[in-house]
Amino acid sequence: QVNLAESGGGSVQAGGSLRLSCAASAAINMYSSMGWFRQAPGKTREALAGIDSDGTITYAHFVKDRFSISQDNANNILFLQMNNLTPEDTATYYCAADFSLSSRALIQGNYDPKSLDAWGQGTLVTVSS
Numbered sequence: 197q198v199n200l201a202e203s204g205g206g207s208v209q210a211g212g213s214l215r216l217s218c219a220a221s222a223a224i225n226m227y228s229s230m231g232w233f234r235q236a237p238g239k240t241r242e243a244l245a246g247i248d249s250d251g252t253i254t255y256a257h258f259v260k261d262r263f264s265i266s267q268d269n270a271n272n273i274l275f276l277q278m279n280n281l282t283p284e285d286t287a288t289y290y291c292a293a294d295f296s297l298s299s300r301a302l303i304q305g306n307y308d309p310k311s312l313d314a315w316g317q318g319t320l321v322t323v324s325s
Contacts, residue, residue: 205319246299
């Protein structure tokens with residue numbers, strides 16, 4: 197069982213930036229893909245960005261120009277750089293990993309989130325206007 201731990205959340209004003217990290221307790225390149233998700237109060241969890249073990253990246257259309265996903269395989273860390281944040285970005289952000297799904301499949305969302313192989317506990321991002 198691999199553990200994922202997010203960090204880097206916090207409070208920021210609209211227009212600001214944050215960089216989230218997801219530290220894995222084992223090699224991340226053993227997963228088919230890893231991704232970032234978020235869930236705002238009263239809303240369903242939504243996929244933001246995914247990255248395959250070969251580095252292929254897929255973004256949800258609504259974050260493509262503001263968010264950037266990357267990974268540090270040497271240190272087993274997944275990142276999400278978020279720029280030009282708005283209050284609508286306020287949510288708990290999660291990382292997840294799966295042994296079989298591609299990043300494209302992660303973003304498409306045609307699966308039960310509970311079926312993914314690993315989830316972090318989340319980090320809260322609050323954006324004020």
